[in-house]
Structure formats: C-alpha cells, structure tokens
Amino acid sequence: MIEKPRGTRDLGPEEMSRRRKVEEELRTVSRSFGYHEIMTPTFEHTELFLKRSGPSIVEEIYDFEDKGGREIALRPEFTAPVMRMYSESMRERPKPLKVFYFGPAYRYERPQSGRYREFWHFGTELIGPDTPRADAENIALAISSLRKLGLKDFSVRISNLQILDIFLKEREIPEEKRGQLYHALDNEEDVKDILGPDTSDEFISFLNTPLSELEGYLQDTSPIEYLKKVLETLEFYEIKEEDYTIDLRIVRGLDYYQGVVFEIDAHGLGAEEQVCGGGDYNLGDLFGLDVSSKGFALGFDRVVLALEDEGKLPFPEKGQYYIIPIGEGSLGYSYDVLDMLREKGVSADIELMDRGVGNALSYADRADFRYSILIGEDEVKEGTVTIKEMESGEQKTLVKEDFLSEVEKSE
Ligand code: ATP
Ligand code: MG
Numbered sequence: 001m002i003e004k005p006r007g008t009r010d011l012g013p014e015e016m017s018r019r020r021k022v023e024e025e026l027r028t029v030s031r032s033f034g035y036h037e038i039m040t041p042t043f044e045h046t047e048l049f050l051k052r053s054g055p056s057i058v059e060e061i062y063d064f065e066d067k068g069g070r071e072i073a074l075r076p077e078f079t080a081p082v083m084r085m086y087s088e089s090m091r092e093r094p095k096p097l098k099v100f101y102f103g104p105a106y107r108y109e110r111p112q113s114g115r116y117r118e119f120w121h122f123g124t125e126l127i128g129p130d131t132p133r134a135d136a137e138n139i140a141l142a143i144s145s146l147r148k149l150g151l152k153d154f155s156v157r158i159s160n161l162q163i164l165d166i167f168l169k170e171r172e173i174p175e176e177k178r179g180q181l182y183h184a185l186d187n188e189e190d191v192k193d194i195l196g197p198d199t200s201d202e203f204i205s206f207l208n209t210p211l212s213e214l215e216g217y218l219q220d221t222s223p224i225e226y227l228k229k230v231l232e233t234l235e236f237y238e239i240k241e242e243d244y245t246i247d248l249r250i251v252r253g254l255d256y257y258q259g260v261v262f263e264i265d266a267h268g269l270g271a272e273e274q275v276c277g278g279g280d281y282n283l284g285d286l287f288g289l290d291v292s293s294k295g296f297a298l299g300f301d302r303v304v305l306a307l308e309d310e311g312k313l314p315f316p317e318k319g320q321y322y323i324i325p326i327g328e329g330s331l332g333y334s335y336d337v338l339d340m341l342r343e344k345g346v347s348a349d350i351e352l353m354d355r356g357v358g359n360a361l362s363y364a365d366r367a368d369f370r371y372s373i374l375i376g377e378d379e380v381k382e383g384t385v386t387i388k389e390m391e392s393g394e395q396k397t398l399v400k401e402d403f404l405s406e407v408e409k410s411e
Pocket of ligand 1: 077107109114115116117118119120121252272274275276277278297298299300301302
C-alpha cells in the first residue's frame, strides 16, 4: 500500500474548513494594514537558499537535480524568494512596498507534532523604509494578527541584533567568532569556550541585563535608542510594555537578519511553541540592491494548533439543506428548489442514490445536515415544501415562496 510521505499530512474537510477560516482572517488583517498578496514558485534554484540562510536551513533543504541538470530546491521559506521577485520585477514600485504571502514550505526535518516536512507559512515583507516606525508596523501586524484570531496565551520577545553586535565589536571579537556565538547563546559552556573566561562572564551578565541598564555596557548606544523608539511606537498600536519582553538571546535561524528581531511563542503547544519569527534583514545585497526589508513568517499550522488548543476554532458549519425527492414526478420541482437555494449561496444538496425516504433521512442525519426537504406528489401539486429539522425531528410544510424568503432573511 502506498502511504503519504513522511512529514506530510492529508487535510480532511473539517480541518480544511477551519484552516480556511484562519487563513481568511489573516489575509483580512494584512490587507487592513495596507499589504497586498503575492505568490512565488514552489521551487527555486537551490543557490537562492544557500548563500545567506545559515547552517540549520541548509541541512534541511529539500533539493534535487531536475531533468535539465539544474539544482532545484523546494522553498524552505519565502523571504529569499520574495526578495528575488522584488529584484526581478518589483523594484520600480513606489515605497514602502507591502506584500504578504501564504503557501506551503518544505524542510527535511524530523517530524513531530507541530513540525512537518510540508508546512504553511503566512508571512509579510515591508520593503523600503528603514525606520523604527517601520519595525513597529512589522511587529504590530504580527501581534494584531494573533489577537484578531482570538489567541490569548502567547508571548512576544523582541531584540535588536545590533546591540549584541556592537558589544562584541567594541571588545574586538572577530566576525567568525560572532557567528559561532550567535548559535550558542543558550549554552553558557559554549559561550565560555568561544569568548574565553573574562569576556564571557561580562557577556553573560550583559545578556541578562534589562534594557534600561544596557547602556552601561556600550560606548555606541544608538542601537539601544533605536529599539526604544520601536517600543514607544508600539504603544500607538495598543502594544504595551507588559505585552512583550526584551530578549537579547534571539538570534533567528536565518543568517540574514541584522536589526530589530522578534519571536512569538504560543504556550499551549509544548516543545514546538514558536509560532512566529521575524524582523529586519538584509537580502538586498544578494541581488546587488540596497534596500531595507522587514517581515515575519507565521507558522500557520502551529497557529491553527494553538487556536484549537484554546478552543477558538468552531466546528465547521453543518451542511444546510438535503433535498429528498419522492418519486420521479417530483424531480423537476425538487431541482427548482435546489437551484434557488444554491443561487442564494446556501449550501444545498440532493439525494443522488435514489434511496427511499427512510434511508435518505438517515444519511442526512449522519452527514450532519441541518434540514431535510421532502418533496413528493402533494408538495408539487400544492407548491409547498416539507422541512424536517434533523436535530429536533420537527416537521412543517410551507409554501415554497415563503420558505425561500425565510431562508433569505436568516442568511
Ligand atoms: P523552529 O525553531 O521551530 O525550527 P524556525 O526558526 O526554523 O523554527 P522560521 O524559519 O522562523 O522557523 O519559520 C517561521 C515559523 O514557521 C516558525 O516560527 C514556526 O512556527 C514555523 N515552522 C518552522 N519550521 C516548521 C516545520 N517544520 N513545521 C511546521 N512549522 C514550522
Ligand atoms: Mg527550524
């Protein structure tokens, strides 16, 4: 038997209906922030992802040689593709250019709950402005999106990578050591190995210092001022001090991040709790461009899991009407009713298996229809329909036109 590949999922009707709801909500919020939807190819030249993505992504890349001998990769993320697209076809557009995307991404990882080989990213890019207010807009959109979805139990961590960078530069730590260090911040032993005992003690206490006291460690305090401006602007979006923490340990998996960065965790998710990552990055130079870009990617599947966990996703709408024609003579009339309901955009279905009334009703019940509509000789003759509410079993006969205008009112 052939089964689905490891790390992939089949999504059934209930799940798809819930995902579509979340997806539409996210689109609505992004549009309300002035962003426009775009799409890039599912696969790209592998090289696009190798240059600046950092070691973790490179290991996880799903790549292959195509029939023409090209090195091709399924996209592991959208940021590099969007910047490629920008450089190929969107450069001339007025700035700021605000775009969002929603689609599947692929990573060869060890699958577990919340971690798949095929998963969905909903993300945004804000191209052009390099100001604290642009960083705030970026962070605010991510937080507003989760708030709009009704997610409650999440936390936001914000940093400015420049703060770490200046600290290390001022202590003349060479660039390659900085790279190593950024992947070892959670492990004090590794930090000690990389920096030596003196600098590492100072570095570790620096990492644990609150924003208000960080200035003591730096000569050039401009990145701290910059971050403070971002945070002040967040107030305008109803994002207050208690809504986030400052965490210098954020480094982001992708090596092209350079300025203000942030991560969001949803706590109901257990180990795979990060639902969003983003910030300011430099990919322009990959294409010989000098352009600022800020964005984020929401792990759509984890967001859905977190919402389910908090009971925020209603079970999908039941099917509305199931029409059961009784006898050949009532088919024409039944199809008229079916047509009128569908025309109104109401979900309506008709018995296709020529089952008797009892079996058709039992199907309507099991398939979770709200109402069955019985149409026999009498209904056709009198211009009526007999409606049975499936849950209560209540049944009434209405003039067809009255029934249809009632449907209209309840929509
Ligand atoms: P993680 O640390 O969980 O591997 P990441 O830093 O690799 O995350 P990003 O590249 O920032 O993730 O992607 C943005 C978001 O996409 C993550 O916050 C996460 O919610 C989601 N995500 C990343 N990898 C997967 C995956 N394999 N399956 C499902 N969601 C994922
Ligand atoms: Mg990862």
